[in-house]
Amino acid sequence: MDRTQQRFQIQRGALPSGKPVDLQEVAVLLQAGDDVAIARLPLAKGLHVRLPNGRLLIVGQRVLAGHKLALREIAQGQPVLRYGSIIGFATQTIEAGSHVHTHNLAVGTLHQQYVYGSELHLVQPVSIQEQRTFQGYRRPDGRAGTRNYLALIGTVNCAASAIRAIQKRFGAEILRRYPQIDGIIGLTHKNGCAMGSQGIATLQRVLAGMAAHPNVGAYLLVGLGCESNQIPNLISEMRLDVGERWKEPLSLNLQEHQGIAQTVEEGVRLIGELLPRVNDVRREAIPISELTLALQCGGSDGWSGVTANPALGYCVDELIRQGGTAVLSETPEIYGAEHVLLRRARSQEVGEKLLERLRWWEQYAAINGMEMDNNPSPGNKLGGLTTIYEKSLGAIAKGGSMPLNAVYQYAEQITERGLVVMDTPGYDPVSATGQVAGGANIMAFTTGRGSCFGFKPAPSIKIATNTPMYESMNNDMDLNAGVMLDGEGMSAEEAGRQILEEVIAVASGKKSKSEAQDIGEEEFAPWILGAIM
Structure with missing residues (x-):
């Protein structure tokens, strides 16, 4: 019987009674001491599985692909290990061969003992001969862009309609005259007024980060006039008028220009003047040390921490050896796995900054009537993930094995090289917005359930965790890490x-x-912090 026939019969439960299959044929065991393995394919009730120690295990009920199979009996209240770390605690006795999921596993309370820098190692940079380059845009301030956009940036939601109207005036026929420009993007949002100081400060960091982004060749600020987020204040607070790139940032105010119609006409005139200037650039060879890679995962499943995330982690390690930067975010999806990152923290100060952010999230969730385990999502659970601890341990694999060099606030400008963390929510659009505003000029996005995510001005590369989803959503997936499980x-x-x-x-x-x-x-989607009055 060949492997294909065997896998088909395993799914149908049609193997001869008592005939065993080796565990590695039907499941993935990540570490020798783990209590669970991850089913490679649906496992039928009654299947006999030979474990690495020679012991036979009988599958007690159907276990879907990507879901967890108990390798031994686990008493109620005992921790359950995957990745060599606790992913939760048994809420009832779990028999060997059982399906382990939400019906018998919950988060419980971790009693972590943190150690800073115990696994810290020096980065071994590549030789000069191994240094790689990409074809990018060198900006006047020295930074490198991967794209060349012209951006219309709204200071308040009230300016969104005017921005969309300006965009519509520049169709494909006009933009074809400017082949070095990737497009005119309108960065509109639902914020900008009736916000407290914390909310305004966060929004201003985001907008300024987009205005000064290396993938943006020029920008135009558009506001209403009476909003809390005033254009002059944004320019001065964020120092948009300082430096080689901009001396006098361009801006429009609907109230000063007698409403939408006149504002749109003036905006069209200004953009028309900017187009030749933005087009006057050419790609050139730039070291990949100038890349800042945003790391994202969305629609995760049980394979995320087995295939796509570890593979992306290897990519991150190589990028950092080249002198580049990678930004791990989605702080709620670090929760429960922080001990792994702290062992690689460059200093105790860096480690404590990460812990301070996690404690803030505990409080933030509590005052909003939520728990940290409200993440994973329903889709994550359908894909085999059970607790936030399990999701986090798989998620941080995107960050590779290099030292953790810095922890940043949301949309704060990233100045350190190597692996850094930016504090963001787990919600992909909000998280990615903060990373790109902080300076990320490209993004890698892993997904198991199938996320169709894109982000301008930073291109998003989507990496599938499993082959069936990759094949069904081929128009949206750039790469398939599911091949790690195939053949x-x-x-x-x-x-x-x-x-x-x-x-x-x-x-x-x-x-x-x-x-x-x-x-x-x-x-x-900028993060909305604080009350909206």
């Missing part, structure tokens, strides 16, 4: 090298799948 399997190192090559190609101008479908403008 002889690709190693995480091989898949990581493939991701790195795609990052370099997309940074050099290759369109990602989301860009090819013109997706990525509506995903701009």
